[in-house]
Amino acid sequence: MTSFEEIKSQWTHQKVVEIPDQGHKIIIEKVNAIKNKQKYTNIILLITILVLVVFFVYIAAYNYRTVALALLLMMGSLGVRIGLELQSIKKLKQLNVNISATNFKQTIIKYYKNRVRVHMIYTPIILLLYSLGFIIMLPYFKESLSNGFYNYIVISSVVILIVLSLFIYKQIIKELNALKELKDND
Amino acid sequence: MKHLEILFKEVYRSNYPKVFRLCLGYARGDEMLASDLCQEVFIKVWENLASFRKDAAIATWIYRITVNTCLIYFRNKKRNPTSNNTNTIQDNSDENLHQTKEKNIDSLYACIDKLSKDNKSIILLELEGIPQKEIAAIMGINHEAIRVRIHRIKNELTKCVKNDII
Numbered sequence: 001m002t003s004f005e006e007i008k009s010q011w012t013h014q015k016v017v018e019i020p021d022q023g024h025k026i027i028i029e030k031v032n033a034i035k036n037k038q039k040y041t042n043i044i045l046l047i048t049i050l051v052l053v054v055f056f057v058y059i060a061a062y063n064y065r066t067v068a069l070a071l072l073l074m075m076g077s078l079g080v081r082i083g084l085e086l087q088s089i090k091k092l093k094q095l096n097v098n099i100s101a102t103n104f105k106q107t108i109i110k111y112y113k114n115r116v117r118v119h120m121i122y123t124p125i126i127l128l129l130y131s132l133g134f135i136i137m138l139p140y141f142k143e144s145l146s147n148g149f150y151n152y153i154v155i156s157s158v159v160i161l162i163v164l165s166l167f168i169y170k171q172i173i174k175e176l177n178a179l180k181e182l183k184d185n186d
Numbered sequence: 187m188k189h190l191e192i193l194f195k196e197v198y199r200s201n202y203p204k205v206f207r208l209c210l211g212y213a214r215g216d217e218m219l220a221s222d223l224c225q226e227v228f229i230k231v232w233e234n235l236a237s238f239r240k241d242a243a244i245a246t247w248i249y250r251i252t253v254n255t256c257l258i259y260f261r262n263k264k265r266n267p268t269s270n271n272t273n274t275i276q277d278n279s280d281e282n283l284h285q286t287k288e289k290n291i292d293s294l295y296a297c298i299d300k301l302s303k304d305n306k307s308i309i310l311l312e313l314e315g316i317p318q319k320e321i322a323a324i325m326g327i328n329h330e331a332i333r334v335r336i337h338r339i340k341n342e343l344t345k346c347v348k349n350d351i352i
Contacts, residue, residue, distance in 0.1 A: 003344060004340045004343070004344050007294060007313070007343065007344060007347060008313055008315075010290055010291060010294060011207075011291075011294065011313040011314075012313075012315070014207065014210075014291060016203065017202070017203050017206045017207070019198075019199055019202045019203065020202075023198055023202065023228070024191075024194055024195045024198040024199070024228075026225075027194075027198070027225065027228045027229055027232050028191065028194070028232060030225070030229060031229055031232055031233060092258075095258070097230050097234070097250070097251045097254040097255055097258075098234055098237075098238075098247065098250060098251065099250075099254070099326075100250070100323065100324065100325060100326025101250070101253050101254060101257065101304070101307060101324060101325045101326055102325060102326030102327060103326055104254040104257060105257065105304075108257065108258060
């Protein structure tokens with residue numbers, strides 16, 4: 001291949017690809033499956049929230065102001081984080097692909113900037129609030145749980161916190177790189 | 187709904203090979219990856235087909251979706267260089283010819299992969315024989331700028347392929 005015309009000829013004479021026989025049907029089924037999966041995810045989340053509310057009422061947490069505050073901090077921060085993540089996934093899926101590549105790139109850059117903002121500002125605040133709620137609950141855990149189980153909860157929560165922080169750090173780096181790549185790409 | 191499904195079947199069958207070839211270019215010749223990518227593209231086509239306004243040719247509309255889907259699909263993805271070549275010794279001349287062709291196309295994929303994302307999209311559309319005016323509309327860049335850019339990328343690509351083969 002020495003000239004562009006030869007390259008083009010090579011390109012157009014590639015082996016002919018076979019069209020999947022029921023490919024169009026598989027696509028439609030896949031879209032329906034994705035929609036169903038979203039429906040189930042929403043149902044599971046709703047049930048989780050209901051279970052937490054029932055638990056809150058069951059232990060009559062509202063009678064103990066500190067416990068109520070701690071539980072609300074933990075449940076609230078978790079709820080907000082899940083909400084942010086779901087919103088972000090929804091936004092990514094709803095990106096309009098029917099626009100010019102230049103405009104689309106700008107939309108993705110905006111999306112990633114928003115993701116980085118969530119990771120760098122909201123997530124640490126959420127993590128802090130969750131940890132605060134957990135720390136407030138510790139004396140109550142100590143009071144009502146066996147020594148071994150209490151120690152287990154404390155140690156495992158520290159491990160979870162470290163793993164979660166590392167995961168968030170990796171996610172930030174990954175999305176910052178994606179943003180950089182999109183901006184550099186010209 | 188039935189009418190839309192019939193239309194989608196038609197669109198799918200008439201555009202699949204073109205979209206697949208374009209995806210192969212983005213996926214550096216990796217057929218499995220191209221197939222996944224192709225599926226993503228047609229999922230978007232199906233989801234947007236009802237809102238497709240006939241102010242552009244359907245093929246141009248699909249190319250636009252393909253370019254944008256590939257941009258988002260390959261965001262920050264590290265890919266291993268793939269090659270369809272196997273290093274088996276073959277003494278049959280037909281097979282040697284086939285091997286040479288495979289090698290040529292592989293080095294073309296490798297050279298396309300070296301281009302920036304925008305340039306990759308532009309040259310893949312050019313290789314597919316899309317008129318430059320349509321490429322300009324798909325990319326959102328004015329016609330004159332596209333013309334100059336295509337000329338530059340063509341030279342870059344030809345030089346790379348030449349060096350790769352020699």
